[in-house]
Amino acid sequence: MKNPLLSFILFLAFGIMDQAQTIESPDGQLSLHFKIKEGKAIYALDFGQKSVIKPSHLGFEIKDQEPLADGFVLVESQTESHDSYWTPVWGEEDRIRNHYNELLVSLLQESTERKLNIRFRLFDTGLGFRYEFPLQDKLAHFVIKEELTQFAMAGDHTAFWIPGDYDTQEYDYTESKLSEIRQQMENAVTGNLSQQPFSLTGVQTSLMMKTDDGLYINLHEAALIDYATMHLNLDDETFTFQSWLNPDAIGDKGYLQAPSHSPWRTVIVSDDARKILESRITYNLNEPSKIEDTSWIRPMKYIGVWWEMITGKSSWAYTDELPSVRLGETDYTKVKPNGRHGATTENVKRYIDFAAEHGFQGVLVEGWNIGWEDWFGNSKDYVFDFVTPYPDFDLEGIRDYAKSKGVEMVMHHETSSSVRNYERHLDKAYQFMKDHGYHSVKSGYVGDILPRGENHYSQWIVNHFQHAIEKAADYQIMVNAHEAVRPTGVARTWPNLIANESARGTEFQAFGGNKPNHVTVLPFTRLIGGPMDYTPGVFAMDISKINPDNNSWVNSTLTNQLALYVTMYSPLQMAADLPENYERFMDAFQFIKDVPVDWKESKYLEAEPGYYLTIARKDKNSNNWFVGSVNGIQERVSEISFDFLDPEKTYIATIYADGKDAHYRNNPQDYIIRKVVVNAKSKLKQKKASAGGYAISIMEASKEETKGIKKL
């Protein structure tokens, strides 16, 4: 605590001294205050002298019971310090420090004799706290009507937000003052195949904010297991967020039993936006890996028969003749193929060849399995069986061909949100993958959940997503779940959850486009919880050239796309574009070929949410470094130092940058590639176009190799 006086004054404001508790972060910068005031549990968080969370209430509304929100007395409090390191299976670094001071308060609601504990962990980069329900006589099983956690903000901060919704996170971020959320909500709620916004001031986490006095504040949660997803609803007169748990079909928000606990609620805070990205609070608040042998979990790059369907050039469906398919009954050999089916043996082999030639480990194929003719929007329970290929997809032949080329097929399990059907087939589908040597699966939950009434983020469905991950681990299968709940660091515990979508990904560039600054926001929001399968790497921005009926435009320059392989951390990275588009830009494509997907170390060089972001990462398996820098809509000059390099070594840097006239809309493919020699003393000033960026590969080089190459 830098300013003990402020702390003292705050405590006086809180009320009776003997029930007040304070802990500080290990570096003393953050202070967490807890007290009981007039029977209510209240916490507050300060960053130095600045208030991050003003005194805010904690508690619950319980169905058919008294609220568990007041009448509390503090029975006991305990503090503890923790400092340790752990080794992630994959990640932005190979070693993570878990360093915090903890306060555990044990509360008793005297009138009902119910007990509630709250555990706070204060890290240098922020706060995590959770509710704990100890084993007790007066509270065994209970139904949450609402969680009453407040986050009272100290002012009308600028926020990067998406609408609170029970079914989708696939929105563009809106940058606005908190006070402007209400008026901007209508525009922010853009169309989606399944959506259910809940309030005019409701937003989702992770929520990124910036205060007028320069604090960066991020609200999210960690370790969402068997609990409803937490959204936030804003009281826009007081700027106080309150938790808004995702309800089930009858409006209940969670079925709990003691002993148990809520997920952690997190407040990441810094006066430096880069520290938000550095923070590992979210993982640290999750349990260590429950998978003992993790040798089968391998980060990888992949390509896929996918963008051609997303753009509308080809189709997932085999035929246009079937308005209604019955799996096991419909005879596909009797219908006329539509001639646009993407997942044909021939086409897939073309992708396998491309992957093998350019060093991609995986090839994803969507639309390989029967059922796509009526898969969407039909409330069809038995919609896919996950094991039967279309007649033009030679599963064994493709499997063997891929193997002969050293490439692995990536399985695709679209569920159409018929989650019971998926669970019924899960064992067989995973076993089928094992039998055929597919070690990773992209799963999808497009459309409204079956049974109708349920939605994507309720406790019941969160529990399903978790079930699929845990069962996949039994089969040593890596999961990349799309349209599942946004991650909350659970990949620490289940590192086979190698990626999620759970945000507006590249696909929307072919559905009308993403905001040009979208990728400068995502690392501060969606990626706080874990890696995203954003599927970057689109080189051909004019989608009408792929499909004349699609006038979408990819709002990005080509080198911005390259930078994403560094800025959008994921152990699973796709090169999303068509092979023929890459073949037109082989020099730029080299960066995608070179860039690794697993890292020893990461340096956050420049960061401003919504505006720019520059990250340098060191390959886990070499001394090479890679830099990615993305830009928002305003042109900008990035200035970086290479002081992260080993001062003893020399490197050759290949800089892939926007060309002089580059502009995401007018000239996205204008880029310059230059090779220079760099060392730890090098510095770079690099212009970035609107929605542009640059990428640098920095390869350790011998004197010999640097000969004839200019110094930076």
Next chain:
Amino acid sequence: MKNPLLSFILFLAFGIMDQAQTIESPDGQLSLHFKIKEGKAIYALDFGQKSVIKPSHLGFEIKDQEPLADGFVLVESQTESHDSYWTPVWGEEDRIRNHYNELLVSLLQESTERKLNIRFRLFDTGLGFRYEFPLQDKLAHFVIKEELTQFAMAGDHTAFWIPGDYDTQEYDYTESKLSEIRQQMENAVTGNLSQQPFSLTGVQTSLMMKTDDGLYINLHEAALIDYATMHLNLDDETFTFQSWLNPDAIGDKGYLQAPSHSPWRTVIVSDDARKILESRITYNLNEPSKIEDTSWIRPMKYIGVWWEMITGKSSWAYTDELPSVRLGETDYTKVKPNGRHGATTENVKRYIDFAAEHGFQGVLVEGWNIGWEDWFGNSKDYVFDFVTPYPDFDLEGIRDYAKSKGVEMVMHHETSSSVRNYERHLDKAYQFMKDHGYHSVKSGYVGDILPRGENHYSQWIVNHFQHAIEKAADYQIMVNAHEAVRPTGVARTWPNLIANESARGTEFQAFGGNKPNHVTVLPFTRLIGGPMDYTPGVFAMDISKINPDNNSWVNSTLTNQLALYVTMYSPLQMAADLPENYERFMDAFQFIKDVPVDWKESKYLEAEPGYYLTIARKDKNSNNWFVGSVNGIQERVSEISFDFLDPEKTYIATIYADGKDAHYRNNPQDYIIRKVVVNAKSKLKQKKASAGGYAISIMEASKEETKGIKKL
């Protein structure tokens, strides 16, 4: 058609002749009329000159589409006759005739170009009809808002009904005029652990009615597969029932895709109540067995550690110390047993000994597996694992002990209506049964369905029940599902569905009692769809003698209980009472030991729903016959002839009858057993007490054996 003139007049009333269709039953007694009138599809059913179903509309309301209920034209009609026999795996006879005349009408709704077919099958004992949705362009996937099937009754009939409800059938039957249903509904809706009545004139099927002019009419459905359960809602001014499909969580009533069809709607009708019981329409309208090798499906009698829990003498739970259990975490070896646990090794062995001594093939044990401390009413998803025994239940030891005694254990799977949890564990649970030699399972669905919002009889849950049956067949497991949807003859197709509860069973005798005439109604209602695990055989009517805190009384005489083994057909019959109670009445218990559970032939000797019922059945594996006769509340003299016996043979009949002073309430254990010689010419007049009855075993005997025994 006995009266062609009537038919002709009816047709004139229907409208344009060229769109009118009529078929008759094979015996000419029933006539079915169909026509399009002002664009509406209308059917009517006559029994001789009597109207059974007055002209009634057919059709659907479809969500987000035009109703599929008018604007029809008749495109085509086809008739067909069918006559064949099939052999049930088990049943009331060993050979069933399937004999009907069929009318298939193909309708087109011209304004929408949607097609709808209706198939009628007219048997001697009634009508079945269903909707068929052919493959077509304009109707592929659709959502049923309501099925608009009418059953217009010809008058204010007397009905035996239970309240229409989305979650339970466990009601006593009310006998009333149709016009009185509304006023009696409130009394009829008695408490249940899960219930959701839907209308003041809503009733369930199978619904039994009697007209003032002596017709018996039964409305039900057959082959309920992947469709919502049909209830009936009465317009009590016109006495017209309309189908009321069971909705899901959002009120939708079914998700269909063409080609498909509805279940069959059945109208069983006769002027002789016995013919209602003889009718095999329900089975005949189901598909033949899908299980090829049925040798493992074996009817059986069983006892169980069950009645002691039902009466409250002992408990399912092992301890009273755990308000909250976490399977896999809660350590049962560390808690204090409550001393009342029924499923202890010692107690189970006592039942095994009793079963072995008295020739019962099976022993059911409830409460053997962990989780019963908090199993009910807690919305607990992971409530049971179906494989882990309590510490005082030695699974292997019991299994081996039973085997050594020639007895087989019956598995118990209470799901607590957490259906997803059950499905997740189904493979393991069934494999566990196989590994341990359990070939049959009693499953249970007590309480509200999880996920909340769903209910017991929606399409989604009907689909679950079916899934459990079909998966059980894969493991060669017989299913006796309690609290599942009432059967609709599906056991023909899946004969491993050996029984259901799905009505108010004997357990309610320990929960305050059933109406004294309950068992005279059930064969006309609940049993129309298939066998019931009614669990008869209670000899000790004063429950307070088992548990002083339970003042329930079993509303039945002892010999009424014996008769149930014949009148309540099931291939699975329990002897429900405690061994110590049977030991007090070993002479009467002999009947339960003797009675078979599978039959060659059945004769319905006397029948009047709500009042009396006498059935004779011939053992499938011998020449022995067994008679059961149950009585309603009024004393009655049953008069039967033994002309069903082989005239060439002589038999010894043991008659177990109410004693002189027998009365279900005052003197239920007053009974007389006498042995007499009978042959095909014998006749019997036998008095039955209030809620009394008699049972007769009729064993083929040699001259030698009959010596010294009086002739009847």
